[in-house]
Amino acid sequence: MTFDPDPVTTVTFDSYGTLVDVEAVERALADHVAEPEPVSTLWRSRSLAYTYVANHVDAYKPFYDINRDALEYALAAHDVDLDESARETILEQYHDLDVFDDVRDGIERLRDGGYDCYVLSNGNPAMLDSLVEAAEIGDVIEDTISADEISTFKPDSAVYRHAAARTGTPVEETAHVAAGWFDVLGSMHAGNQAVWVDRKGSPWDGFAGDPDLTIETLDELAEALGV
Known part of the structure; x- marks a missing residue:
């Protein structure tokens, strides 16, 4: 598909891997x-796998708890025995992840160009509060939207429909920006225009379609939207 900037009024951003470096x-x-x-x-892949499965077996937990379970599995799978204090110290790194260099300026440019910008994430509210503070974007986004609000994880279409309701924007007027292929496909399926952030020159897995737009930095999205 081809990206069409004309209907876009709202931009939603995934968090992990998109705004901050996991x-x-x-x-x-x-x-x-x-x-x-x-x-x-293994920790990251297992965490994502748990979210996919949780949507289908009535096993929802807040994403921080999902991450804890996945960390414990990854450590056990590699025969690493750590006490609870050490595990919690590692887990807390999710409250202090590195922010990609283009994030603040890119979102500010979009905001100044008239676009309402939101963070839409599987992360639970406390995680998103930490992310916004670390990224210093609280003054350039409208709000954060957590999958925790409906106890359903991406890429379920319900998450993107919920975001549309929260932002007051029809799904077709929203561009969703994500580094995760599953998130891109989920947003496309829900009716968003999907923007893939490919910071590493990775190949796209096109088994279920292609992004409307591929970018390396958020400035490229601003350019595509003419701001």
């Missing part, structure tokens, strides 16, 4: 684990 958790793991990279990779 790979920063490896530093927290490195203080406790000899080989943090494989543990971190």
Whole structure:
């Protein structure tokens, strides 16, 4: 599909991997684990898998709790035995992730161009509060919208419809920006225009369609919207 800027009035942004770098958790793991990279990779993949499954087996938990369960599994799978205090210290890194350099300026540019900007995330409200504070974007976004508000995770269409209701914007007038392929596809299925943030030059998995727009930085989205 081709990105059409004309109907867009609202932009929603995913959080983890889109605005903040989840790979920063490896530093927290490195203080406790000899080989943090494989543990971190499994932790992230298992966390996402739990959200997918939770939508279908009535096993919803706030995302922070999902992350805790996934961390415990990843550590066990790599035969790492840490006490509860150490696990919680690692988990708390999700409240202090690195912000991508283009985030503040990119969102501010969109806001100044007349677009209402929101964060739409699986993260529960406390996690999103920490993210907004760390990214210093509280003054340039309208609000955060959490999947926790409806106890359903992305990529379920209900999350994007809920965002449309919260923003007062029809889904077709919303551009959703995400680094996660599943989030891009979920937003497309719900009727959003989908913008894929590809910061690493990764190949797109097009088994269920292509993004309306692919960008490397948020400034490229501002350019596509003519601001």
